[in-house]
Amino acid sequence: MAPVASAMPAPANGVHSQEVEESPALPAVAAKKMDPSLKFLIYGRTGWLGGLxxxxxxxxxxxxxxxxxxxxxxxxxxxxxxxxxxxxxxxAAGVTGRPNVDWCESHKVETIRANVVGTLTLADVCKQNGLIMMNFATGCIFEYDEKHPLGSGIGFKEEDTPNFAGSYYSKTKAMVEDLLREFDNVCTLRVRMPISSDLQNPRNFISKIVRYQKIVDIPNSMTILDELLPISIEMAKRNLTGIWNFTNPGVVSHNEIMEMYKEYIDPELSWVNFTIEEQAKVIVAARSNNEMDASKLAKEFPEMLGIKESLIKFVFAPNRKTKAASK
Structure with missing residues (x-):
């Protein structure tokens, strides 16, 4: 059986970018006329988001x-x-850890250096040069609480104060987000449990959970990169700044994703659920579970799909290996 990811050993080497695996080579594309009004400087070359x-x-x-x-x-x-x-x-650079955020618990100085010092330094250099910085952050700085109970449909908004510090990774991310509020040239994009159509990528949330022995079944807000990364480019073109919950509207549970995977990809897929309390026994740092209010992003981009619709359109339908049910 596949190992529970949180029980996997951390790598011996340090992590210096948000995603350390090399991104696949760019596919051959037809020559396009370049837009002289734009030029992007991207940090995170060897990472997943930077490569995309x-x-x-x-x-x-x-x-x-x-x-x-x-x-x-x-x-x-x-x-x-x-x-x-x-x-x-x-x-799109920073530290998330390998194989997961547990790495940050034993590498706190390295985590501070990248996630706090590095991000603030880049923001300040951009500020002094009159440049907008599109900063890929995280929404894993919240957890369900009395004001935002699980299943209520009440999501955390951009102005809410982070209430989750169960992992050192999340603690540094909440810290730097608060400091970045003072920079009027920064656009903070709170990504959560990112998913893409590349189901072979080990950083893909779906690729992770289908390999786990056991999974918790909790509804969460998530980010479908195939749909939202192009939106981040459009946000740059519009010179948008401030904090944005960068997730598709709504929530989806782990079991719902596994059911979709079983329907579209592997009918033989099976899994076992366990509780958060049981999960806590095999991980070092706690994990964030929450619903983000995506209404601000949806107002700016009304064509954006809900999380379940986006999963089917951008991830499962293009990867279908099973026969579609006849109508």
């Missing part, structure tokens, strides 16, 4: 370059900005 952003820029004909500087090294960031002369900066 590069592909989207290629597809949309947006000039871009990856930053070569380290986030905590101010002079290297200043050199990147001077050399690239971007119109916008995307930060």
């Amino acid at each position: 952003l590069g592909k989207l820029c290629e597809k949309q004909g947006i000039p871009y370059e990856y930053g070569s500087g380290r986030l905590e090294n101010r002079s290297s960031l200043e050199a990147d900005v001077a050399a690239v002369k971007p119109t916008h900066v995307f930060n």
Whole structure:
């Protein structure tokens, strides 16, 4: 049986980007006329989100370059900005840990260096150069509470104060988000449990849970990258700033995703549920479970699909391996 991911050993080497695996090579695309009014500087070249952003820029004909500087090294960031002369900066770098956030519990200084010092340094360099920074953050800084009970449909809003500090990763993310509120040039995008149509990517939430021995079954807000990453580019074009819950509207449970996987991909899939209390015995850091209020993003982008509809359209339908049921 596949191991419970949280019980897997942490890597011996340090983690220096939000996602450390190399992104796949960019597919061949037809030459496009570049948009001279835009140029993106992207941090997180070897990460999942950073790699996907590069592909989207290629597809949309947006000039871009990856930053070569380290986030905590101010002079290297200043050199990147001077050399690239971007119109916008995307930060998809940071530390999440390998194989999961438990890594951060035993590497606190490294986590601070990347998630707090590095992010703030980049924001300040952008501020001094009159640049908007699109910052991929996390919504894993909240957990269901009395004002936002599970199943109520009441989600956490952008102005709510984080109430989850069960993991050191989440603690640093909440800390830096609060400090970034003072930067009027930053657009903070709260990503949650990211999912993409690439079901082979080990960072994909679906790829993770189908390998677990046991899963908890809790409704959560999630981010379908195939739909929302292009929206982040459009947000940059519109020069939007401030905090945004960057999730599809609504919630979906772990079991519901597994049922979809069974219907579209593998009819033989089976799984076992366990409780949060049982889960706590095999993980180091607690995990966040919450519903985010996506109404602000939905108002700006009314075409955005709800989480279950987006899962089917962008993830499961394109990957279908089973025969569709006859009507």
